[in-house]
Amino acid sequence: MNVIIVGASGYSGAELAKLVVAHPKLTLAGLFVSEQSLDKGKLLSDLYPQYVGVIDVPLQPLTSDAMSYIQQQADYVCLCTEHKVSVDLAPLFLDMGKKVFDLSGGFRLANNQDYQTYYGFTHENEALLNQAAYGLAEWNSDAIEKAQLVAVAGCYPTAALNALKPLVNAGLVSEQKIIINAVSGVSGAGRKANISTGFCEVSLKPYGLFNHRHSPEIERYLGHKVLFTPHLGNFPRGILETIYVDLKPGVTEQQVNDAYQCLADQPLIRLLGNKIPSINGVVNQAFVDIGWQQQGQSLIVMSAIDNLLKGAAGQALQCINISMGLSAAYTLVGAHHE
Template sequence: MNVGIVGSTGYGGVELYRLLSKHPHVHECILYSSSLEGTPYVDQYPHLAGLSQEMVKPIVIGEMQELDFVFLAVPSGVSKELSPKLVGKKAKVIDLSGDLRLKDPSQYEEWYKGESAPEDILNEAVYGLTEMNRNAVKEAKLIANPGCFPTATLLGLAPLLHHGLIDPGSIIIDAKTGLSGAGRKASLASHFSETQENLRIYKVHEHQHIPEIEQQLKEWNVETGPISFTTHLIPMTRGIMATMYAQLTDDIATGALHDIYSEFYHHQPFIRVRPSGQFPGTKEVFGTNFCDLSVKADPRTNRVTVVAVIDNLIKGAAGQAVQNMNVMLGIDETTGLHHDPIYP
């Protein structure tokens, strides 16, 4: 099987290369870029010295159409131009950008400040939150890979919404991310002197992942109201911790909640529900496709706290994309994703 990575020189692209170049079902991994074509990949990523002989190629639509899979690890605004040219050909497409996640074009235009992808493309794109949408992913030819914050948040909240355990209008999400989520391009916000020993809130009530999270929550419970969602940049390279709060609809103890989560995710290979009373840290999923979850009830306030941690570049991007590819191929979804966390 031959696959292509468009946007191969970004952090998401190089993680896709790391996973796909060792995937047992991938024969060739072709790297594309709109700005660095004709250069050895190792020039961009010297850690691949002796491991990669690939050259970065220019984007050639006709060539990509004949691949088995094309991964679009591109900034938002690019995929909506490329996807219509690839869909309907041989290649199945997995888009890691935000261009195809929102079904309502007006929502995209409001939150992403640009023109939406064509509606027929939006309608064909399957939201690739694998654990919750596996059957649709199996039949898909075009995947909208979820965002990193939505992945952690939605996996954390899903059991509560599906079991009707919380007031769907009471959800508050406090999320923190490492610097790699901002991409490889240098900026003042990611400058060492600005971020080291600093904790910064950003995009307050304006983050583009808000409508994506709300869209999926409403599919699970139409009464879900607007969420409160805040994001913080923390001085580490990778990882997301999403801490979620909601009002319980009935008295329920932590032990019962833990049992519900354990049963809900019993057959999900990448979801690890931590023992009751134990809470995960981001380093415990570093470099893996795991999402670790903990849940605890507060009988004093009758609220629940859920903690979810992921590696934003793996489960929040490249790993989930490969997981979706595996499901689309009908093979074990863990193929090529057997990695122990890197610790410490």
């Protein structure tokens, strides 16, 4: 399949380009950026020197000629663009008959009101929200395989949902809000220059209290209320979430352990039991590491991912694999992505 990446100069786009190039059943058919981008005309390897001799592919502006090329050449279009840009571009590629994998938040939420509240814009293609399959690979493969538009799950929600859905689905969780304390590396903020994410400015601190856009995404696909607080960490990549769950009275450790067995055969999920996951355990890997410890009705669940791999490009590739009828983890298991 021929894959086009739009927004390829960002961290997730570049990561996805690397994965596509390494995939024996995919061809990287083009990398595109906006017509206004300062990166247009450069090689991806000019921006990311680790790709010299590997991905010496030009970043082309998304002109009308580029759109014609995509219509003729592409099978899959991956959008690594800002949320509003994805909302505008996705219908154009869908009308061409392309399957679209959107790595932004443009199609993850339920309605326009959510987008006004959490993203700050009016969603011009609300009808597509019902058509988009949520790209949480381990949990929604049938819908991903059939859909023309896949809304690849967010990074924080990927860590949270894989850690919590087994418990909620097994009916083990009380009605109390689940508290999610999450920390992400600076690459999660994107590549654009911003003083708050500059090397000398970054300090561990919370942000988006009570109103972060991943809160409604987690609640929608978990079916349970959460109190989600993200933090910016002073490290490049990775996410670690510490999650506080109030269990129903009488829930045993065995019941909790049994609930997680629904993920035991998933090749990119590593169930650590009472061991504590870490950022170092998942950086440059496509895994979700999940650990948990229980004391009475209190359960602490810990979940770690690489935000650019399992939290973005790796999960997009899982969705592509599913669409092709391959194992979701094809080319991802055991691979170390420097």
